[in-house]
Amino acid sequence: MSMHRVSIGVAAIAAALSPVLMLTLQGGTGYCFFVVLAFSLLWLSQAENRRQSRELLLRYKWYVVAMTAYPLAIGLQALLTGEVPSRAFDSPSRLLLSxxxxxxxxxxxxxxxxxxxxxxxxxxxxxxxxxxxxLFSPAEWVMSGRAGNPFTNPIPFGDTALVLGFMGAIPLAERGRPRWEQVLRLLGLAAGCYASYASESRGGWIAIPVMLWVLLCRFDLARMRPRRLMLVFAASLTLGAMAALNTPVVQSRIAAATSDFERLAQGDADTSIGLRLQLWQAAWTLFEREPALGVGKGTLKDNLQVLAERGEASPAIVHPHAHNELFSTLAEMGLLGLAALLLLYYGSAIYFWRHRHSADPDIATAAAMGLVLSLGTVVFGLTIDVFTLVMNTAFFGLTSATLLGIIANRTRQLEHAAQAAGPPRSTNA
Known part of the structure; x- marks a missing residue:
């Protein structure tokens, strides 16, 4: 068996296992990531494969820019300032290797x-x-009364579960799916939503309308008119919100947020939301002092500690991350990092956006799944630093590469089929 066939077979298996293992086995997605990486390097050792790859690099240049800009920006910052610890390259390197x-x-x-x-x-x-x-082992599986697992914090746990549930449900819009498959996909969607609910991650819940819209838009292309789509979206969102508001978890989280805002209005900022706002303000202060290159990737905690020692910030907010991708990037990497982050958001989503209306089911499904991933990541970044976690970055990189790979391969298949068919024959006498 040739190395080409082995590489393709192993890559397909590892890509399929990655989402299975993401939240069920510690390091599972990382193992899949490096297996595919190893075989990709072997595959690229062949001249013909490198020739094909050059064409892909040009066709999907924005994806290449997206995956390289952020880690390269960190490298440039390290060269110019020398303020970047080596550990800061760990997570972003997964983007480059994607x-x-x-x-x-x-x-x-x-x-x-x-x-x-x-x-x-x-x-x-x-x-x-x-x-x-x-429900059975709260001491082992719960962090602060919220669902997670021994190796995943509740916030990324709930966010990732949502992404998995909605991505697995996207193919429901394709015609001709058997009933048992529809049931399993709906169960997966419900399971992902429940895991997010049990994690009590309020920031992740904000992404539900975005993901629901992407899902319903796939049904719109298959069998709905735009007006009916809007009605279904509004009805689904309203019914879902009404059901959620009657659950104890959502009620308690809303009550906690309301209490935080009330205390904040009275001048008490030592609450969950108040401390987060202070953290964002401190991150902005650091950005104002080093607007071009930031204080150094991976050094936010040290710089917040300095602010706290000077009395410019509360010691309670000294943390490695700002709990917001934008504020963390501005503080640590300045405008250079902001440009790289925006390129990452844009380049990882643009091809999924362009192909979302494709007449080919494989392409349209992969594009919609990619939009769930990319748009969800943007929303999650409002309340968590997604790309500082190695697990999250590896999952994002491998998943986006898989879905864009489907689009690229299927597009090439259709182009070859069109070329083989040749130009249409004239029907004139």
Whole structure:
């Protein structure tokens, strides 16, 4: 068996296992990531594969820019300032390494990457399993009364479960799906939503309307008119909100937020929301002092400690991250980092956006799943630093490479088929 076939087979299996293992096995997605990376480098050792890859790099240049700009910005900052610790490269390096992974996955036939969809369903069900365990072993599986697992904080746990549930449900819009498949995908969606609910991650809940809109837009292309789509979206959102508001978890989280704002209005900023606002303000202060390059990637905690010692910030907010991707980036990397972050957001989403209305089901489904991932990541970044976590970054990199690989491969298949068919024959006598 040739190295080409082995590389393609292993890459397809690892890509499908990644979402399954994301929240069920510590380091599971990381193992899948490096397996695909290793075989991508072997695959690229062949001259013909490198030639094909050059064409892909040009066609999907914004994705390449997205995955390289952020880590390269950190490298430039390190060269210019010398203020960047080596650990700061750990997570962003996964973005850079996603480029060769994409090149290999784009060579995998699109049909061989379809099991990735079921990997998302299985991953959402696995997250639900962990959430149910808290009912029996709260001391081991709960952090501050919230669902997670021994290796994942409740916030990224709930956010990732949502992404898995919605990505697994996107193919429901395709016609001809058997009933059992529809049921399993709906169960996966419900499981992902429950895991998010049990994690009590309010920031993740903000992304639900965005993901629901992406899902319903797929049904719009299949069988709905725009006006009916809007009605279904509004009705689904209203019914979901009404149901959630009657649950004790949502009621308690809303009550806690209301209490925080009331205390904040009375001058008491030592609450969950108050401390987060102070953290953002302190991050902005650091940005104002070093607007071009920031204080140094990975040095936010040290700089917040200095502010606290000077009496310019509360010691309670000294933390490695600002709990907001934008504020962390501005403080640590300045305008250079902001430009790199915006390129990451744009370049990782633009091809999914462009192909969302494709007439080909494989392309349209992959594009919609990619929008769930990319848009969800932007929303999650409002309340968490997504790309500082190695696990999250590896999952984002491998998942985006898989979905864009499906689009690239299927697009090439359709182009070859069109060329083989040749120009249409004239019907004139």
């Amino acid at each position: 480029v060769p992974i994409f090149l290999l996955l784009a060579a995998v036939p699109a049909e061989r990457l379809r099991p990735f969809q079921w990997g998302c369903v299985a991953g959402a069900l696995g997250a639900c399993f962990w959430s149910v365990l808290i």
